[in-house]
Amino acid sequence: MASPRTVRLSCLRPTNTVCVVGTQLLLDVYGCVPPGAVSFEVKRTAGVQATYRHRMVQTEASRNRWPLDSGVEVLVSMDYSSDSLNDNKISVSYYGSEKKDTPLAKARLYFTGVVVSLDVDTSRDGKVNLNRSEQASWTWGSKGQGAILLVNCDREEKCICSGGQDTFNTADLADMSVMYVTTKGPRAAFETHDVVLHITPAEADKVYVYHAIVRKVQEEEAQTSKRVSQDTATESMIRLKHALGDEKLVYKVPLTSPQKNMFFVEGITFPDAGFSGLVSIGVTLMDSSVENIPEVPIFTRNVIFRMTPWIMTPNTLKPVEVFVCSTADNNTFLGELTELVKRAKCKLTICPKVENRGDRWMQDEMEFGYIEDPRKNFPVVLDSPRNRELDVFPFKCLLGPDFGYWTREPEDESEVNSLDSFGNLEVSPPVTVNGKEYPLGRIIFGGTLPTFYGRRMTKVVRDFLYAQQVQSPVELYSDWLIVGHVDEFMTFVPAPSEKGFCLLLASPMACCTLFEEKLKDGHGDALMFKDLDTHQMTIKEILEDKYLIEQNTYVQGCIDWNRGILKKELGLEEKDIIDIPVLFYIPPKDYRAVAFFPDMVNMIVLGKLLGIPKPFGPIINGKCCLEEKVCSLLEPLGLNCTFIDDFSSYHENLGEVHCGTNVRREPFAFKWWNMVA
Incomplete structure (x- = not known):
């Protein structure tokens, strides 16, 4: 309760005041004490309540007269509103040292009780x-x-x-x-x-x-x-x-x-x-x-x-709608993706050429989330500051009744770089870390190493993400990649485990180990990229390419750095992580890496259906050994692997399936305001 308002009394004339029901007034019984007075007495009408506070202890009236030197304070209140103006009264009578019933003076206070409530x-x-x-x-x-x-x-x-x-x-x-x-x-x-x-x-x-x-x-x-x-x-x-x-x-x-x-x-x-x-x-x-x-x-x-904060949705939530662009060269990709979306029983929205203007990177343009209060929720798309040809799509085509739009852009456009595209923005499923629960997961985005100058997501976007509070962000190291997005080396898939998910990490070491096994089994001449109009290499040639192996040793070190951060910040153990075979390379005159073959971690997750970039790996006994390996890792989790051809339409443009698609998902059942801060 707020501190009581002081009401001044006068023995010369009656005082009028308004008392708000539910509040207390402090009567200034000492401001008008007549000469010779040593005690006072308070009388009130039935509508007024009086309590006495002495040495900070509050009590109901237990006696008639109080010594003026006792320091007692008189608090009054009203329990209901008045029927008419000044319909309740308090009188304060002051008495001298002689034991007489006639007071030396009286102060009268007329009360009007009112209700003023803000609810x-x-x-x-x-x-x-x-x-x-x-x-x-x-x-x-x-x-x-x-x-x-x-x-x-x-x-x-x-x-x-x-x-x-x-x-x-x-x-x-x-x-x-x-x-x-x-x-x-x-x-x-x-x-x-x-x-x-x-x-x-x-x-x-x-x-x-x-x-x-x-x-x-x-x-x-x-x-x-x-x-x-x-x-x-x-x-x-x-x-x-x-x-x-x-x-x-x-x-x-x-x-x-x-x-x-x-x-x-x-x-x-x-x-x-x-x-x-x-x-x-x-x-x-x-x-x-x-x-x-x-x-x-x-x-x-x-x-x-x-x-309400803006809340991102992880891969473990049910998919509702898949977004993709139609371009001049992705008909094969669209056909295979459409079949997958039908199986997932999702809505498919294809952005036509006239609206995407040749920009195929649907994931990079925007990120889906939602907002919620106790009465309703609705999706809100966060538009990235990349401002390329797809820039108008979120605002023009998504904003509408119960579909929100938001964006954060720096004042200086030169601050925007590749890491501000939202392939570099992901969120984990719910996790518990050292006893602290994150029931809405944790936002993940990439940047540079803390001791190096490099690219980072622009400050206005980072500030926005941290300010939402409910999905405490984790910053990884992704600047080692040419494009620089976290979805190039990690993703989450649902799993029948205690945590309910597994983290998939790209692993050059796992790929080299697989190829070494195939070489040992006599399959060193099996071709990578067979039947594709690109430079083909055998398993043996890949393993003997000293420079390529050194590059992937470096890449594995970068991914392992992130592995340690993710284990610590998401409370993961090794059993929660699956290494997916992927190779990278660093082009001449560059010092950042890109996927050597279609990056199978960069997938779309639609419930238990996975749309994985087709790697075009070496064919052994009639099967792609890379596809076979990934299926052996993921199918025991109850997941279904579909490999989608994105080679010419996305991979050769430095992206994959996830980069070219986007998924709107159902919100969490958990209410964000129930979090323990």
Whole structure:
């Protein structure tokens, strides 16, 4: 409870005050003590409660008179609102040292009890909790409290009406949180007092607050037409007056009579650098009884909202929709991917040539996530700052009703590099690390080594990811790659294990070991890239290429560095990791690596169906030995491996299946606000 407001007394004339139900007032019984007084007595009408605080111990009245030198404090309150102005009273009588019943003087205080309440959904059950005293805090966990705001980043139809009011349909309002300002008490009390909503200047660009005026559609249509359909008659429009936000820091609530005023609160921005995601909205009762004198605050209460974070979805969640581009050279790829998506029973969205403008890298352009409050959730696409030919696709083709859009871009476009494409942005399944739970997984992105100057994801994107809080990011080392994306050497697949998933890591060592086994078995002449219009090499030639082997020894060291980070930050053991055979090479006059053959880690995961880049490895006994090896590693997990030909359309352009596709998935069942911070 807030500190009690002090009320001054006078023995010369009665004092009037308004007392907000549920609050305490501190009576200044010492400010008007008459000469010779040594004790005082408090009497009250039935509507007023009095307690006495002595040495910080609060108690009900247990005696009639109190010594003035005892230091006792008198606290008064009202349990219900008044029926009329000044209908309750307290009198303080002062007595001298002689034992007489006649007081030396009396101070009278007339009370008017009123209700002023600011209420939101603090219990996170989708319902506004009326008259809860403690709403000015926000705590995490299943037993926590505090209201939540969706960031209204989707696009609904809205028309601007005259008089500075916006007309919103029900779809708009579903994205906002309801807030009530409730007043109750004699009307005369509110004629001399104002109820004011307010926010701080620092938070004015984070939310909009609208005062709702409900009018049925048929009332307006009846003025112009006698024909009102039954469907229209059941609809309603809510006109919202912009109360707070932008330059509006204060809003005087119009009180023609005691009432419950409905407000809608709209989140404008996600948590980010310099913004924790918490927003405070206050209501204050102002005494405006004296004309031409500034108002005096006599009561205030705040509520705290937290903006919903943007949440990424890992490979272990159910796929809903697959996105891919149609280009001049990927018909074979599209056909094979389409069959896989049909088997996965997902929706397939193909971005046509006219919209992708030759940009095939659907994964690099955007990342899917979602936002959620206790009432609803909807997907939100995060648009990368790469700004190539696909740049307009997320905004133009995805943004709409209950489908949000967000982007973070640096002011200086020259800061953007390949690591800002979202093939370099992944998220793990839920993990527990040293007893700390991450029920929504952890975001993973690549950068440079801590002791080296190199490429990193741009700061504005990194700051945004860290600010979401619920998927504590992990930064890996990916700058050793030409493209520099984490999806080139790692991915997650579902598995029937205690953790529910396995981490797949690209492994040159595993590939060399496999080839050495085949060489030992007499298959050294088996060709890599047989029947492809590219340079072909036998297993023996690969193993005898000293420079290629040295390059892959270096690459294995880079991947092993990341292996250690992932084991530590995700709480993994070796049994949770599967090494997938992949070779890399470093082109002449370069010092960064790229996949030597289609990188099988760079796959699309659709439930238990995997779309894996076809490696075109050596054919032994009628089977590709690389495909056979990968199947032997993944099929025991209940996974089905489909190898997709992406060689000419993606691999030769320095990407693979995952780079060229994107997947929207169902949200977590776990509610983010139940996390333990």
